[in-house]
Amino acid sequence: MRSYTDGHIKIHPLGGILLAIGLSLGGCAQVSVPMGSNNVATPTVLTGSIPSASDVAYSDVDEEDRSIIAGHLDTLGATLADGQAATGVALPWLNSVSGNSGTVTGIDTSVLSATGCLxxxxxxxxxxxxxxxxxxxxxxxxRKFAVTALTVSEA
Incomplete structure (x- = not known):
């Protein structure tokens, strides 16, 4: 006598055999995903996203350049502590390793005392x-400056 009352389910022997064959043949199936293309005219794009202005800025102006810019802003920070405004100030910078150079201008210190940022x-x-x-x-x-954001400007 059975101890449960849900009913008795029988599996037909032929159904079990078909299920076993189906599962074993499933391992023989091939699924291929193209990993690249030798066609130079129309290459396969594997990954990518829509580039933004910050992506371009990150690839053009690297971390070393940013730290040089921040260092020049630190030297300016000493004069800002004396209460002088940064209007009309131009700070030239040069990365002697990479050869990149530029000039920092348009320094806005209006929120420097409140946020610590410019x-x-x-x-x-x-x-x-x-x-x-x-x-x-x-x-x-x-209390040293660090460049936290840099984007390509629409001049």
């Missing part, structure tokens, strides 16, 4: 050409 514009003469960038630099915990 905005600026800089040119960058890189291997990609000369472009104008809008940037933001904020003070970190050591």
């Amino acid at each position: 905005t600026f514009r800089t040119t960058a003469n890189t291997i990609a050409g000369i472009k104008l960038y809008d940037g933001t630099a904020c003070r970190d915990i050591t």
Whole structure:
């Protein structure tokens, strides 16, 4: 006598055999995904996204350039502590390793005392050409400036 009351389900022997054959043949199936193309005229795009102005700025002006820009803003920060405004100030910068150079201008210190950040514009003469960038630099915990945002400017 059975101890449960849900009913008895029988599996037909032929159904079990068909199920076993189907599962074993499933491993023989091939699914191929193209990993690339040798066709140079119409290559396969594997990954990608819509490039933004910040992507271009990141590839053109690298971390070393940004730290040089921030260092020049730090030297300006000493005069800003004395209460002098940054209007009309032009800070030239040069990365002697990469050869990139530019000039930081348009420094806006209106929210510096409230947020610890300032905005600026800089040119960058890189291997990609000369472009104008809008940037933001904020003070970190050591009170040094760090470039936190940089985008290509629509001049």
